[in-house]
Amino acid sequence: MHPTRSALRFLVAESEPPEARERRRESVGRSSGETYVETLLRLAPGAECHRIKPADAGAELPAGAALSGYDGVFLTGSPLHLYKETPETRRAxxxxxxxxxxxxxxxxxxxxxxxxxxxxxxxxxxxxRGYEAAFARRITPTERGRGHPLLAGRPAAYDAPAVHTDEVETLPEGAVRLAGNRVTAVQAAEIRFDGGVFWGVQYHPELALDEVSGALRRQAGGLVAAGLAGSQDEVDAYADQVEALHRAPGRRDLAWRLGLDEQVTDAATRRTELRNFIEALGGPRGAAPRRP
Structure with missing residues (x-):
């Protein structure tokens, strides 16, 4: 299947609580779900994308829609803490x-x-091992990950946009860890459960670099508290460089200062896992990506 097949139907599940959703819009002009829709349409022009907010009370699929009627479901990032029992986490x-x-x-x-x-x-x-902010560094595929189609095209070690304070502690029975790094053991995984298959990453292949800089500014207090920056001004200065690289991704001086290469600076390469997932859908409509 070519990723531009017009018949593709995607459902984007945005679990940001309403307050976080609005803060993100104020910061970068779009919610996490809106970012996903925009990115998916770049990868699969002509696809039909619906958005749902499953953590919100009363959230429902579009009229007449069923989960089985979609080619793929995409789950966005969110500030929810999944080890806490709240109405939002239970709904998600x-x-x-x-x-x-x-x-x-x-x-x-x-x-x-x-x-x-x-x-x-x-x-x-x-x-x-602390806050992983701005970029996850030196992500390394496992032995299984090196042959898995989710990570096809990724080198032996790579960086990716990442901002998270939580991590996977134990994968479900039968899941496959596909990548990790020094900070976060589970950076990518495949999970099969109850007849379904999920491919996921702890980082953010869907984000543009202006959204990374926006996340840094929104979470500046946490970054200072974690000792990653000495002040709000230091966070702003770093975010300014990331923002400048977004505007001019070919600037080698900025990439050098930030310690980044084309795995992050090139938008197509940055989206590798999303493109691989869409391509792996393949075959009959709704067919599951398969284990290698």
């Missing part, structure tokens, strides 16, 4: 269990990976 996990049961292939980034983990019986916890 229940939605993901329904996705698994529907058999529709799914993909998630950051909290999306964590939601799928908990829904399938794994656990999530606060980061044990």
């Amino acid at each position: 996990v229940a939605f993901m269990r329904a996705v698994f049961a529907s058999g529709t292939p799914s993909f998630g980034s950051c909290a999306g990976l964590q939601v799928a983990t908990v829904a399938a019986g794994g656990t999530v916890r606060p980061n044990q």
Whole structure:
């Protein structure tokens, strides 16, 4: 299947609580779900994209729609803490269990990976090695990951946009860890549960660099408290460089200062996992990505 097939139908599940959704819009002009829709349409022009907010009370699929009617479901990042029992986390996990049961292939980034983990019986916890902010460094595929289609095209070590304070503690039974780094053991994984398959990453292949800089500014207080910056001004200065690289991705001086290469600076390369997931859908409509 070519990723530009016009018949593709995608459902984007945005689990940001309303307050976080509005803060993000004020910061970068779009919610996490809106970012996903925009990115998916770049990868699959002509696709039909619907958006749902499963953590919100009363959230429903579009009229007449069913989970099984979509080619793929995409779970966005979110500030939800999946180790806490709240109405929002319960609704998000229940939605993901329904996705698994529907058999529709799914993909998630950051909290999306964590939601799928908990829904399938794994656990999530606060980061044990501290805040991973701006970029996850030296992500390394596992032996299984090196041959897995989710990571096709990624080198032996790579960086990616990432901002998270939580991590997967234990993967569900039968899940496959595909990549990790020094800070976060589970940077990518495949989870199969109740007839469904999920591919996910702890980082953010969907983000543009202006959204990375926006996240840094929104979370400046946490970055200072974690000792990653000495002040709000230092966070702003770093974010300014990331923002400048967004505007001029060919600037080698900025890439050098930030320690980045084309795995992050090139938009097409940055979206590798999303493109691989869409391509792996393949075959009959709704067919699941397969294990290598």
